[in-house]
Amino acid sequence: MTRKWPKPVVAIDGPAGAGKSTLARALAERLGSRALDTGAMYRAVAWSALERGIGPEDLEDVGKLASSLKMCLGDRVLVDGEDVTSAIRTPEVDWAVSLVAANPLVRRVLVDRQRVWVDEHGGGVVEGRDIGTVVLPDADLKVYLTADLTERARRRAAEAGSGGDARAEQLSRRDALDAQRGDSPLPSAGEAAKDALVIDSTKWRAEEVVEAVVKALRARL
Numbered sequence: 001m002t003r004k005w006p007k008p009v010v011a012i013d014g015p016a017g018a019g020k021s022t023l024a025r026a027l028a029e030r031l032g033s034r035a036l037d038t039g040a041m042y043r044a045v046a047w048s049a050l051e052r053g054i055g056p057e058d059l060e061d062v063g064k065l066a067s068s069l070k071m072c073l074g075d076r077v078l079v080d081g082e083d084v085t086s087a088i089r090t091p092e093v094d095w096a097v098s099l100v101a102a103n104p105l106v107r108r109v110l111v112d113r114q115r116v117w118v119d120e121h122g123g124g125v126v127e128g129r130d131i132g133t134v135v136l137p138d139a140d141l142k143v144y145l146t147a148d149l150t151e152r153a154r155r156r157a158a159e160a161g162s163g164g165d166a167r168a169e170q171l172s173r174r175d176a177l178d179a180q181r182g183d184s185p186l187p188s189a190g191e192a193a194k195d196a197l198v199i200d201s202t203k204w205r206a207e208e209v210v211e212a213v214v215k216a217l218r219a220r221l
């Protein structure tokens with residue numbers, strides 16, 4: 001079979017605080033590729049809307065804003081050249097981002113950019129909520145990563161410099177909004193892409209999750 005991308009493409013989905021970013025970074029390092037945090041893209045749009053006094057629920061204006069922003073996603077997150085790596089992790093952005101992520105105009109723009117990112121990088125590890133189901137249905141491996149709410153809140157609280165939604169009720173509110181929206185809602189573990197590897201990492205160490213995913217990827221390549 002001809003491969004669509006020279007490097008493996010891994011899609012990682014799941015609720016907030018499940019360990020997706022940690023897994024994505026470790027996996028990308030193992031594979032000699034790069035990781036894309038698509039949540040950071042939605043956060044960058046939410047932050048920019050708040051900065052400009054645009055209501056996060058204003059579909060048209062936030063949609064236009066999303067198309068106009070230049071984003072650079074790597075170890076740091078740059079929006080129109082400004083480093084917003086910490087600014088996109090505040091409680092204000094946590095609150096606004098679910099509204100922004102429910103906006104179909106924003107999703108269209110960002111999904112396109114995510115696909116371009118994979119093409120430009122010749123593959124990579126992409127994490128979010130709709131990666132295996134919508135953005136990259138042809139991924140070599142799809143992972144649905146979850147963990148108990150209490151454990152997810154504990155992990156968020158432990159993240160260095162996390163000023164965001166470490167409390168269980170805040171995480172739960174955001175998951176509910178992400179799961180209830182009309183456009184590309186966050187699937188539950190049971191609704192994950194049919195061919196996804198579902199991992200409940202509540203009792204797993206980060207390295208064990210990476211090993212399980214590397215093994216599954218080897219089996220599929």
Ligand code: DC
Pocket residue numbers: 016017038039040042043097098101102127128129130131174178
């Ligand atoms: O992963 P995160 O917590 O940084 O995501 C921020 C928000 O963006 C969250 O409300 C879910 C949403 N999101 C999304 O709808 N689709 C994605 N592919 C990634 C994130």
